Amino acid sequence: MTCRHLAALAAGCETAFTVDASRVTFGRGALAEVGDRARALGMRRVALFTDPRLRASPWFHEVAHALAAAGLDAIVFDAVAIEPTDATFEAAAQFAREARPDGYVSLGGGSVIDTCKAANLLASHPASLRTYVNAPLGDARPIPGPLAPHIACPTTCGTGSEVTGIAIFDWLAHHAKTGIASPRLRPTEAIVDPRTTATLPSAVVAASGMDVLCHALESFTARSYAQRVAPSAPSARPMSQGKNPWSDLGCREAIRLAARYLVRAVRDVGDLEAREQIMWAATLAGIAFGNAGVHAPHAMAYAVAGRVRDFAPAGYPEAPIVPHGMAVGVNAPAVFRAFGAFCPEQHLEAAALLGAETRGAGPAEGGGLLAARVIELSRAIELPNGIAGVGYTSADLEDLVAGTLPQQRLLANAPCEVDADCVRELFAGALTYW
Numbered sequence: 496m497t498c499r500h501l502a503a504l505a506a507g508c509e510t511a512f513t514v515d516a517s518r519v520t521f522g523r524g525a526l527a528e529v530g531d532r533a534r535a536l537g538m539r540r541v542a543l544f545t546d547p548r549l550r551a552s553p554w555f556h557e558v559a560h561a562l563a564a565a566g567l568d569a570i571v572f573d574a575v576a577i578e579p580t581d582a583t584f585e586a587a588a589q590f591a592r593e594a595r596p597d598g599y600v601s602l603g604g605g606s607v608i609d610t611c612k613a614a615n616l617l618a619s620h621p622a623s624l625r626t627y628v629n630a631p632l633g634d635a636r637p638i639p640g641p642l643a644p645h646i647a648c649p650t651t652c653g654t655g656s657e658v659t660g661i662a663i664f665d666w667l668a669h670h671a672k673t674g675i676a677s678p679r680l681r682p683t684e685a686i687v688d689p690r691t692t693a694t695l696p697s698a699v700v701a702a703s704g705m706d707v708l709c710h711a712l713e714s715f716t717a718r719s720y721a722q723r724v725a726p727s728a729p730s731a732r733p734m735s736q737g738k739n740p741w742s743d744l745g746c747r748e749a750i751r752l753a754a755r756y757l758v759r760a761v762r763d764v765g766d767l768e769a770r771e772q773i774m775w776a777a778t779l780a781g782i783a784f785g786n787a788g789v790h791a792p793h794a795m796a797y798a799v800a801g802r803v804r805d806f807a808p809a810g811y812p813e814a815p816i817v818p819h820g821m822a823v824g825v826n827a828p829a830v831f832r833a834f835g836a837f838c839p840e841q842h843l844e845a846a847a848l849l850g851a852e853t854r855g856a857g858p859a860e861g862g863g864l865l866a867a868r869v870i871e872l873s874r875a876i877e878l879p880n881g882i883a884g885v886g887y888t889s890a891d892l893e894d895l896v897a898g899t900l901p902q903q904r905l906l907a908n909a910p911c912e913v914d915a916d917c918v919r920e921l922f923a924g925a926l927t928y929w
């Protein structure tokens with residue numbers, strides 16, 4: 496044991512981290528495996544979750560065919576709303592309680608996979624939704640036992656929801672996004688078939704690709720697990736345990752891949768190599784942030800998305816919404832610019848991985864260089880220009896601060912203390928970038 500470890504033990508800090516992930520199958524054509532894998536998990540009657548657009552896609556037919564070929568019955572729920580609300584989660588749970596499946600398959604982006612997780616939870620361990628929702632909006636009660644098996648098949652590149660124990664929704668009465676976080680929510684298996692990205696509109700690749708990049712950049716610049724207080728018992732160690740050597744591996748590669756392929760993946764619908772590489776980055780960043788945790792840009796995004804007024808993005812069937820990746824991306828440069836001082840080496844390394852010219856730069860310049868590079872990428876993939884670009888003005892700052900402060904699970908992961916004054920300054924810095 497090193498002196499550093501002895502000192503950490505004495506201070507009551509963490510000295511270990513845990514790595515969890517769903518079993519992952521990745522590759523072109525992998526969707527055809529879903530029937531055999533579902534049967535191997537003991538499923539006979541499958542609840543198949545998707546959204547209306549994907550129901551009409553070739554991917555849905557491939558999955559339905561694979562399940563039928565394996566001799567399994569599938570009952571379909573295709574009423575998933577994009578950026579789901581509490582009402583969507585409740586309707587999906589009602590469906591699951593009535594359908595009584597012995598397993599779940601989800602085919603879609605984060606909206607579908609998260610809705611399927613919630614339905615599985617509320618059918619397996621019936622209770623009101625708020626019972627399991629994160630504090631302070633919900634009661635944050637632990638999930639009492641395992642859920643039914645769930646195979647998640649992502650079709651965006653992407654949230655990483657197929658490998659995380661998180662389900663996010665818009666709680667309409669509170670005008671805020673929040674969620675449920677528990678290792679028990681993590682899908683049993685992820686089947687990631689990059690062919691599905693061929694039908695993705697460019698605007699969805701841009702938003703979900705920025706989400707991937709921010710998962711990696713935030714986990715890479717988060718507070719280290721070794722700077723956090725050790726849990727009361729090993730089983731109480733949170734999934735958002737802080738930056739660690741395992742999460743760093745996935746983050747570095749995801750940042751490098753985003754630098755190389757994101758613009759190509761957005762601009763050229765036919766560039767399947769680029770879209771496949773961003774899907775791989777999404778898987779890596781999903782495993783990384785699922786074992787580390789994101790911080791301020793995501794915490795702020797829940798207010799930006801939850802308080803939407805009339806923003807109607809191209810490429811999405813529903814409005815008004817601020818798609819998750821956009822809601823995160825508009826905050827990110829302001830946060831990196833401000834937080835660079837608290838872990839300068841990490842910001843400088845991230846800037847270099849993202850393609851910034853860092854020769855001759857000192858660590859103190861890392862935050863600014865990283866912010867500038869994220870702005871450059873945001874412009875190249877035509878994301879909105881800051882929070883003003885999705886409809887907010889300086890008159891909204893207090894309201895956005897109020898919507899962010901409840902996200903303590905995420906704010907506690909930032910590399911510095913984050914209070915109301917800090918969040919206000921971050922939003923002021925995020926109004927416009929160009």
Ligand SMILES: NC(=O)c1ccc[n+]([C@@H]2O[C@H](COP(=O)([O-])OP(=O)(O)OC[C@H]3O[C@@H](n4cnc5c(N)ncnc54)[C@H](O)[C@@H]3O)[C@@H](O)[C@H]2O)c1
Nearest residue numbers: 548578604605606650651654656659661663691694695819
């Ligand atoms: N659970 C987690 O760990 C986690 C992490 C990040 C985000 N999220 C949540 O995920 C949601 C966002 O998910 P998302 O960005 O994956 O997008 P999405 O599921 O909201 O889908 C966006 C749009 O793309 C369409 N689409 C999806 N795949 C397609 C395909 N292959 N071809 C054509 N159209 C396709 C959908 O029908 C929809 O219209 C948000 O609610 C967000 O809060 C969850």
Ligand SMILES: [Zn+2]
Nearest residue numbers: 706710819823
């Ligand atoms: Zn995200």
